[in-house]
Amino acid sequence: xxxxxxxxxxxxxxxxxxNLTVDPGFFFQYFTEGEWIDSNNKPVRNWKLKILTWHRxxxxxxxxxxxxxxxxxxxxxxxxxNDRDGHPYYRCIDxxxxxxxxxxxxxxxxxxxxxxxxxxxxxxxxxxxxxLKGLKDK
Numbered sequence: 001x002x003x004x005x006x007x008x009x010x011x012x013x014x015x016x017x018x019n020l021t022v023d024p025g026f027f028f029q030y031f032t033e034g035e036w037i038d039s040n041n042k043p044v045r046n047w048k049l050k051i052l053t054w055h056r057x058x059x060x061x062x063x064x065x066x067x068x069x070x071x072x073x074x075x076x077x078x079x080x081x082n083d084r085d086g087h088p089y090y091r092c093i094d095x096x097x098x099x100x101x102x103x104x105x106x107x108x109x110x111x112x113x114x115x116x117x118x119x120x121x122x123x124x125x126x127x128x129x130x131x132l133k134g135l136k137d138k
Contacts, residue, residue, distance in 0.1 A: 005036050006047050014048060016093045021058040021075045022051055024093065067092035 011024040027050075031037075036044040044050055058064060065076040069091055076090025080097040091097055 003036065003043065003045055005032070011047070011051065012093060014051065018052075018055075019074055020051060020055040021064045022054045027051055027054060065090040067095055069095040 006028075008024065008028045011028050014020075015022055015024045031044060031047070031050070036047075038044055038050065066072075067074045067076040067090060072092055072095060074092035074094065076092055080089045080091040080095075082088050
């Protein structure tokens with residue numbers, strides 16, 4: 001059976017389900033840009049095992065943080081800003097911070113495109129039928 005790379009949504013749902021300390025976006029980008037080859041130059045066969053390894057390594061390095069959103073008990077994996085002392089606020093996958101909008105000068109100008117006029121086949125048929133009826137009536 002050939003390995004099929006997962007979609008980002010699959011990775012996010014797996015991280016949410018298992019409450020892992022891995023940033024799914026970073027994990028997805030890391031392996032997608034590396035064409036799903038691991039650090040030993042071997043193709044990834046089981047991405048779930050890889051993400052569990054990343055989670056274990058994060059725990060061994062003492063990296064897990066709690067989500068700082070209200071009474072949430074999940075593990076925080078996204079940094080959502082800093083407090084007044086410069087310590088980061090962490091958010092879990094459910095309370096992921098929204099990306100900041102792009103500055104206006106970076107947003108490309110949108111061209112107004114005229115809508116394509118659709119030819120309705122039924123209108124054409126009706127016109128043809130009316131023309132035929134007009135010929136028959138005369």
